[in-house]
Amino acid sequence: MSSIQLSARQKQIISIVQQQGPITGEKIAEELSLTRATLRPDLAILTMAGYLDARPRVGYFYAGKEAANLVGELLKKALVKDYKSVPVVVHTSTTAYDAVVTMFLEDVGTLYVVNENGILAGVVSRKDLLKVAIGHPHLQGVPVSLAMTRMPNITTIKLEDTMYDAAKKLISAQVDSLPVVKEAIDSQWEVVGRVTKTTITRLFVELGENIE
Ligand code: ADP
DSSP states (O other): OOOOOOOHHHHHHHHHHHHOOOOHHHHHHTTTTOOOOHHHHHHHHHTTSSSSETTTTTTTEETOOOOOHHHHHHHOOOOHHHHOBBBOEEEOBBBHHHHHHHHHHHOEEEEEEETTTEEEEEEEHHHHHHHHHHHHHGGHHHHHHGGGGESSSSEEETSBBBBHHHHHHHHHTTEEEEEEEEEEEOOOOEEEEEHHHHHHHHHHHHHHHHHH
């Protein structure tokens, strides 16, 4: 870090970023009751001098921060809506046999079972289907709803929740995936995505790359 003479305002900026980073330029300007344009030269100087680090879409960090801290902060800022993947859904009237076929074709370990309006009715995992297969050798005649875990016993996550919340829920519920839901009418939940252990692992790798 170079030893330039910092102005009072630049010192203020550093302390704001230390306390609140990652923080956007707009937010720093707001804290100091200045415009973003007034602040721009200071932010450029502090970034070039190595006091601050700027990351696209996230904001400014104090560059002297511990890497472990940085990961924690990024994780708590990463939102489910930005990392979720596409849900694989089947209808409640689907047979257990077709559910197995869908799992292979879509290469997923869990399917979300929905009614006509895309409302979440249940979740069916690989082991749920294996279990039902033991008692019913002819899976063509078995509805998937017989094998699934039903609402309201499903652990879900919302679009605006953080990936950190999602990771904690995956661990505490001891499941492989969480349906991402959006409230529809009458406190019913529409399935709009999924977060799996793979989604979390992908984010973990991305965070690692950010720090290198
Ligand atoms: P597997 O059964 O293939 O090991 P999981 O560990 O995800 O896969 O599922 C364990 C059990 O939990 C299954 O009975 C499944 O129906 C249920 N389950 C899976 N995901 C959820 C969830 N998000 N909320 C509640 N139950 C779930």
